[in-house]
Amino acid sequence: MDNLALKKIANEVRKGVVTAVYSAQAGHPGGSLSATDIDTFLFFEEMNVDPAKPDDPDRDRFVLSKGHTAPALYSVMAQKGYLPVEELKTFRHLGARLQGHPSMQYLPGLDMSSGSLGQGISAACGMALAAKIDKKDYRVYTLLGDGELEEGQVWEAAMFAGAKKLDNLVVIVDNNNLQIDGNIEDVNNPKPIDKKFEAFNFHVICIDGHDFDQIRAAFAEARNTKGMPTAIIAATTKGKGVSYMENNAGWHGKAPNDEQYATAMEDLDAIGAALEA
């Protein structure tokens, strides 16, 4: 799939994110929009997954360690065919499969329940270990927030992955520099992120998380890295694609009102039109 096609899908994913959060009048748009391009590449290019066979034992796995950005995951899964796009409007509603944070008990295709920060990366390590034990080729991907790196468990898991040489594991950090209380450096500085993962025996690749050429190259490099896990530190823009949400920590966990929703969809329609031109 070429970059233009990926960009078009990503733009549709972003519309789904905004629509889901607007419909729920709750949820986390900022970090969903920053992670959208990475999620899109994973599900449409990188991972060996098939919505018709969500339980295939040989499939690649994805664990959304930053579980609050479920809107992006649900939306990319909808684009891929795991669920109807229309179902995104049920996000966070009573009785919905699309729980506020991902629950594998509710929605086939989710490889892990997540939401409590720092825990997804551990489960991803367990899956990667299972592949090693079973001598299977599947790979495991986990997406973390940069604020999430403040959780000590992330580093327990990173130490384990490095120590056990889990080269079938890729940790992606959505480095949008913002968390609920503000700039990550002002709250409790997790930087330097690259040097930390290097110190934990990871192969580290730093990229622009919105540039599909760089995303593609990074995952290829990860695939070719043997004997150690890979960490991709993706520099991103929180709220990417929606003008008033970009780089604004206030949009970490807030839903747009009617007017803001209309503006957001206009912004994304304009991006979509430019991609068609």
Place this chain on the structure above:
Amino acid sequence: MGDIKKVATRESYGHALEELGAVNSNIVVLDADLKESTRTCYFAKQFPERFYDCGIAEGNMMGIAAGLAAAGKIPFASTFAMFAAGRAYEQVRNSIGYPHLNVKIGATHAGITVGEDGASHQCNEDMALMRTIPGMVVLNPSDDIEARAAVKAAAEYVGPVYMRFGRYAVPVFNDPDMKFEIGKGSVVKEGKDVTIVATGICVASALDAAEALKGEGIDAEVINICTIKPIDEEILIASAQKTGKVVTAEEHSIIGGLGGAVAEVLSEKCPVKMCRIGIEDRFGESGTAGQLVEKYGLDGKGIAAKVRAFVKA
């Protein structure tokens, strides 16, 4: 029970894992730098390719177990009860309980019989914590025979199980051919005047107490509850109806463990007078396991004294 053979249930856990490893290649054992203490070292020696030391990082170990289970393995995550149920509570709840993953938690060194290490390592709250997690099975075996049977039953059961074992060697009194079933208690001694519902190491103590009380004309029934959750309501109600007086005995806080579970059942379905024996809302302390069991009234003598006072009150 002076001359009877004594075995610590952590020892039973280690041997049961070793046996299971030989017949089920899906079993993976995890530990957190305590393999000699938890006795997972036996499995590690036999099956090094299925044993992983996660180091001193219990929260991560629970997540690793969750991931292994999600990928089809049957992980046994092993550490002290303090760290399994205490330190890693939220990981157990959110990464194992909420997705209802097939993880087995082997928690050794539970209760005050940890002994000399003192209160920091004496977890008297684990059954209360684990019991509140929806779908979590909680097992607290009473001796070597029951502990081995419990580990095997846990391996066959699909879903999360918390198993509690001790450091201290305790009498082996169960029938070697006992049938173990998750969720079923057993009447180990019939009686008519008072029911002693006991769990873990207190079952043997309760039998000692019943023997002592017999000489005083108090005919105590003793029920062994290994499965703290789901608890055997039927056996509790039937005995309460018969005796009208129920005492619980456990090496755990009297808040939220066996005493709490029994009170929840009986207060709603068969209200009777109750007395809870256990650790009375306090921390433990250093001492030998034997000294602590005596001081905290969890031996036959201590239980007999409480039951005597309760029956006569």
